[in-house]
Amino acid sequence: MAKRTTAFFCKECGYESAKWLGQCPGCREWNTFVEEPVGKKEKVGLRSYAANHKPSLLSQIQAEDEERMSTGFMELDRVLGGGIVRGSLTLIGGDPGIGKSTILLQVCRNLSESGKKLLYISGEESLKQIKIRADRIGDFNDNLKLYCETNLALIEHTLKEERPDVAVIDSIQTIYNEDVASAPGSVSQVRESTNLLMQIAKTENISVFVVGHVTKEGVVAGPRVLEHMVDTVLYFEGDRHASYRILRGVKNRFGSTNEIGVFEMCHEGLREVKNPSEYMLNGRPEHASGSVVACVIEGTRPILAEIQALVCRTNFGLPRRTAAGTDYNRVNLLMAVLEKRLGLKLGEYDAYVNVAGGMKINEPALDLGIVLAMISSYRDLVIDEKTIVFGEVGLSGEIRAVNMAERRVAEAKKLGFTRCIMPAVSKDALPQSKEMELIGVKNIQDLMKYI
Ligand code: TYD
Ligand code: MG
Numbered sequence: 135m136a137k138r139t140t141a142f143f144c145k146e147c148g149y150e151s152a153k154w155l156g157q158c159p160g161c162r163e164w165n166t167f168v169e170e171p172v173g174k175k176e177k178v179g180l181r182s183y184a185a186n187h188k189p190s191l192l193s194q195i196q197a198e199d200e201e202r203m204s205t206g207f208m209e210l211d212r213v214l215g216g217g218i219v220r221g222s223l224t225l226i227g228g229d230p231g232i233g234k235s236t237i238l239l240q241v242c243r244n245l246s247e248s249g250k251k252l253l254y255i256s257g258e259e260s261l262k263q264i265k266i267r268a269d270r271i272g273d274f275n276d277n278l279k280l281y282c283e284t285n286l287a288l289i290e291h292t293l294k295e296e297r298p299d300v301a302v303i304d305s306i307q308t309i310y311n312e313d314v315a316s317a318p319g320s321v322s323q324v325r326e327s328t329n330l331l332m333q334i335a336k337t338e339n340i341s342v343f344v345v346g347h348v349t350k351e352g353v354v355a356g357p358r359v360l361e362h363m364v365d366t367v368l369y370f371e372g373d374r375h376a377s378y379r380i381l382r383g384v385k386n387r388f389g390s391t392n393e394i395g396v397f398e399m400c401h402e403g404l405r406e407v408k409n410p411s412e413y414m415l416n417g418r419p420e421h422a423s424g425s426v427v428a429c430v431i432e433g434t435r436p437i438l439a440e441i442q443a444l445v446c447r448t449n450f451g452l453p454r455r456t457a458a459g460t461d462y463n464r465v466n467l468l469m470a471v472l473e474k475r476l477g478l479k480l481g482e483y484d485a486y487v488n489v490a491g492g493m494k495i496n497e498p499a500l501d502l503g504i505v506l507a508m509i510s511s512y513r514d515l516v517i518d519e520k521t522i523v524f525g526e527v528g529l530s531g532e533i534r535a536v537n538m539a540e541r542r543v544a545e546a547k548k549l550g551f552t553r554c555i556m557p558a559v560s561k562d563a564l565p566q567s568k569e570m571e572l573i574g575v576k577n578i579q580d581l582m583k584y585i
Contacts, residue, residue: 142167143321148359161358170322171315200388203299203341206244209396209406210237213368213381215389218300221339222388223332225306227346227357228370233379233399234345237370238302239264239271240403241343245300246277253298257284257308271403284318286311286327293334303331305345307355321355328360361385373492378407380493383433393433411438411549414491420519424511427551428503429524429542430495436538436545438522440490441500443507448484459489460504461496468504468527475531475578478512499536501527502555505578506585515585521553522546525560531578535559543570555584 142151145168149160157164202217211217214224226234235258242252256264261280268274279296283289286309293301303309309327310318317323328344335342344364346357361367365387372379381395396407407413415438419425424443429436448454457465465487473480487504489495502525510517524542526534536542539560546554553571561574575581 139171140169141172142169143355145321145355146358148321148325148355168320170320172322203245203250204248205241206247207237207241207395207397207406208408210241210381213383213386213393213395214366215383215386215393218341219365219388220299220341221335222365223328223335223342223344224366224368225344225346225357225360225364226368226370227348230347230349232370232372233397233404234370235259235304236267236271236399236403237381237397238304238343238345239267242278242300242302243268243271243274246275250277250299251296252278253281253293253296253301254278254304255281255283255289255292255302256304257282258305270401284308284310286330290330290334293340294338297338298340300341300343302343303345305347306357306360307347319355321359324355324359325363328363332363371494376492378413378492379404390433394435411436411545414439414493415549416491418490418519421516423514423516424507426503426507426510426517427519427522428500429522429546430497430500431538431542436542437493438545438549438551439493439495441503441507442488442490443504443511444486445480445483445508445511448482453481454484455486457487459492459494460487460500464496464501465504467529468501469508471527471529471531472505472508472578476509476582478509480508480512483512497536498526498534499524499542501525502533502557502575502581506555506581509582509585517585518553520551521555522551523555525555525557525575527578533557533575533577533581540564543572546570555581 142154144158144160144166146163146166147158147161149158154167158166200219202219204217205211228234242254246252261282264280281292306324306327307319310323311326314323314326331342346360348356367385369382369384370379371382377399379397379399383391383393385391396410397404398407418440426441427438428441429438455466469480469485472478485508502523505527506517506523524536526536528534535557539556543554543564547570555573555575558574558576561572564572573584
């Protein structure tokens with residue numbers, strides 16, 4: 135049989151197949167398969183690296199605390215699990231233009247000020263372009279070196295020669311490895327390049343940041359292809375029209391995941407938002423029905439967000455429903471619960487639900503907030519503006535307990551809220567306090583008594 139010289143790869147998740155497929159069996163995305171040449175795989179330097187490797191006993195392994203470098207951004211340090219770990223490989227993914235290059239250049243600046251050696255390798259922009267961006271950010275000292283290159287062999291050589299503490303590769307989709315036959319940005323190129331960078335990071339003890347663009351169409355492989363290979367995966371999210379950006383940890387071998395960092399894009403690069411709740415609640419309407427503040431947990435941090443609902447009579451036979459910033463199906467489910475358990479005639483009403491501020495929240499604790507906002511809009515009742523709510527709503531209208539109730543209450547207290555509607559079970563476990571009135575509810579009929 136003739137040897138295969140090409141294979142088909144899913145550019146979303148990297149699934150490999152001998153034939154073209156319409157839907158990827160790995161990630162269920164449609165139309166993501168691209169044909170790429172496959173060459174013989176020879177791992178460079180792996181043999182010498184593996185020569186003195188033997189299985190070890192767990193009890194004999196000395197585990198020192200990981201040495202960590204602060205990025206100068208508290209928000210980023212937390213997402214990384216306490217700073218940059220030496221010899222780690224971090225992938226930063228996100229839409230083009232969201233601010234990946236900017237934040238990494240700022241991190242370079244902060245680190246260079248604390249005396250670390252840095253190398254910023256760009257395959258996308260010229261030295262001049264980087265200089266223009268750097269001028270917006272501030273002054274740089276001589277610990278930072280810039281290098282424009284896309285050839286992986288040259289990058290490897292330079293990294294070994296310069297031996298920086300931290301290196302940035304911007305972006306992985308522009309880097310190419312001469313040993314791999316396919317074009318830069320293809321699944322096999324991106325994978326092989328990352329593999330080699332991972333080896334360099336581990337053997338030379340250089341912390342490497344790799345930028346990966348998220349692309350919806352085209353032939354460029356997305357960063358999800360790399361997720362399983364790297365130590366840490368961070369995604370930069372945010373609305374293009376809003377100025378704030380959220381950095382979310384998706385995978386972290388050196389810390390907890392699901393932490394988020396909040397930044398704001400301004401004139402001089404990105405700025406940390408230390409108190410996101412305050413930021414999210416900015417511009418809240420006064421004495422308006424359909425507006426409720428809910429408390430959700432992102433990672434280990436409570437965030438208050440305003441939920442808005444607009445419920446109005448439908449003009450067509452089929453009511454319209456939309457959900458921005460939360461799960462559409464969840465909103466439909468909650469409307470069905472309200473219809474059945476409280477007898478609200480929601481079938482004749484359009485409903486629009488929005489998490490103000492543009493954050494995307496999928497925590498079940500948001501349920502009670504959505505329900506309350508919808509009741510408030512339907513009945514045209516104004517909810518007291520010093521009230522926050524959280525709790526999961528079950529199918530029979532029961533309000534179920536959620537975790538970290540104490541933290542949520544504490545965050546609300548910090549921002550001057552005085553009343554908290556929460557699951558009865560969670561309330562019993564909390565101490566009573568004077569500044570905060572805690573109201574426990576068992577089901578949504580109960581909830582009606584307090585509004
Ligand atoms: P960039 O970091 O180049 O995005 P990425 O590398 O993720 O593609 O960010 C580019 C955007 O950020 C661009 O639209 C301009 C904006 N920006 C500011 O608003 N302020 C600044 O100080 C900088 C440097 C960029
Ligand atoms: Mg960029």
